Amino acid sequence: MQRRVLGLAAVVITVVGVAGCGSSDPAESGSTSSKGDKTTQVKVGIVPIVDVAPLYLGQKKGFFSSRGIQLEMVSAQGGAAIIPGVVSDQFQFGFSNTTSLMIAQVKGVPIKSVVNGSASTGKVGADVSGVAVKKDSSIKSAKDLAGHTVAVNTLQNIGSTTVRESVRLAGGDPSKVKFVEMPFDQMPAALEGGRVDAAWMGEPALTIAKAQGARLVASPFAETDPKLTLATYFTSTKLTKQNPDLVKKFAAAVGESLQYANDHPDEARQILTTYTKIGGDVLNKLALPSWPTDVDMASLQKLASLGEADGLFDGKKPDLNALFS
Incomplete structure (x- = not known):
């Protein structure tokens, strides 16, 4: 596993440099026609961990295909690969912990969180x-x-x-x-x-x-914070402007997936066997995260304050409203 945040800081120059070097129109690059109906191929950069189970579950349940999205999950080592991949149009969306997104934003990386990803269970002694x-x-x-x-x-x-x-x-x-x-x-x-x-x-x-x-x-x-928002799905600010309908549909499909995973934890647990090597007693005993459909802004404000105290943002303040709302 590569270094995620130190790596992220190191690739910021690369991210900015390639921001305009992807497909000229990400709104069109993933579209195909099937039986007269337009289907958009969407690649999501993810880390294959427990937190992204709703994405796989939602794909299985048809929450994405019903919205005209052909979903493809692409595994990456972490934010150091996913964030520049999203900005350069390699991925249309990505999954990252919220601190990494804040660090990227204060460094000028053009990204926007579009839907929640995972949260703490809020249970001391039984968290993720x-x-x-x-x-x-x-x-x-x-x-x-x-x-x-x-x-x-x-x-x-x-x-x-x-x-x-x-x-x-x-x-x-x-x-x-x-x-x-x-x-x-x-x-x-x-x-x-x-x-x-x-x-x-x-x-x-x-x-x-x-x-x-x-x-x-x-x-x-x-x-x-018992309601701490741990990670979200994000995209480039370019895609939010060029194809807001796709962003809206993706966010809606993920939201439905999160709700379904929360309501059907046994199915969420079982879907882990399709994209990880987790099984046996570990599968049965591990803690699943909470999957609320909305981010908790108060928890993110606290996390940002702690990050500032730790010097994560080089003396700057992340704009949480611009990034997460």
Whole structure:
């Protein structure tokens, strides 16, 4: 897994450079005619994780095809690949965590969030991410993470920001936490082998680590805000102007998919087997995110404030209304 946010910062120049180098008209580039009816081929850049289950479920249920959209999911390593891919018309839409979108916006990347993606369950101890330690670790709570090394999948992003908030809320000193970057799938072994003191993991890595005896000491998303909007689907500002009807139809189809996934969690869980290698006990035990149809602006305002305190935005403030509403 490539570095997502450090990579994102590194490719901003590339993004701006290629912004005008895709198809001259993204509104037309994906359209074909089938039996007299216009069908628009839409590519969505995604990370194949639990959070995007509604997209696959909605495709299966026909929520996209009923709106004339032929959906294709294209896996990428993370925002460092998805964001420039959207801006250069490689993808019409993309999926990204909200902090990465804020970072891109303040760097001048022309993107716009169009529909919600996923949110925290709001349940401390049963969320889609958590900080775990070895069973016999001296770390008993988030406060004790100060002075220790914590693995995160990307430095200076939503993980480290929310972990620091958990430490702060527990009465510890967040400035004394040392973060190291590591792919989620390597964290359970690194924790078990003592290469890190703690690891902030998403699913299914968190469930795998628990099965190996790891103990949960913090649920940063839920502790930061129980309604925290974690990720959204976004597009280029160019597409919102050139083909607003497509954007509207895509957002409506995703919204219907989110609602269906929330109402049918067993089906959402089962669809994971079609695009991931998750199965067995891990499939049955892992926590699914919440999939509300709307972003929670209050939670994003808090996340942005925490990001500002962490220096993620180079002294600038993300325009949340322009980005998410």
